[in-house]
Amino acid sequence: MREVFGNPLNRMPAFDPQWRTDTVVQLARHANKTTEFEMLPILADALQDVGCDREDVLDHLRHGDPHSRGCWVLETILTNQ
Structure with missing residues (x-):
């Protein structure tokens, strides 16, 4: 559940x-389209490079439980672009 909704x-x-x-x-x-979630640590690095300091986001991408489509971080990035 936390994979999709995050920590309430x-x-x-x-x-x-x-x-x-x-x-x-x-x-x-x-990552979302291909389900190549093993690349999410690279996404965490890219976010950190542009100033993201949210440990919950970075930790989720680097060490999260098994990922799936609908991941709350991916959805947050891809929503309202």
């Missing part, structure tokens, strides 16, 4: 538009 006690605020670079969006789209 630690909801992510509005996604900083500066984090939504072409690279970040392309990586998120690719």
Whole structure:
């Protein structure tokens, strides 16, 4: 459940538009479309490179439970682009 909805006690605020670079969006789209979730640590690095300091987001991408389509981080990145 947390894979799709995240931690209900630690909801992510509005996604900083500066984090939504072409690279970040392309990586998120690719992971979501192909289900190549082993690349999510690379997405975490790309987010960190553009200033994302949200440990819950970075940790989820680097060490999260098995991922699936609908992952709350991917959905946050891909929504409202």
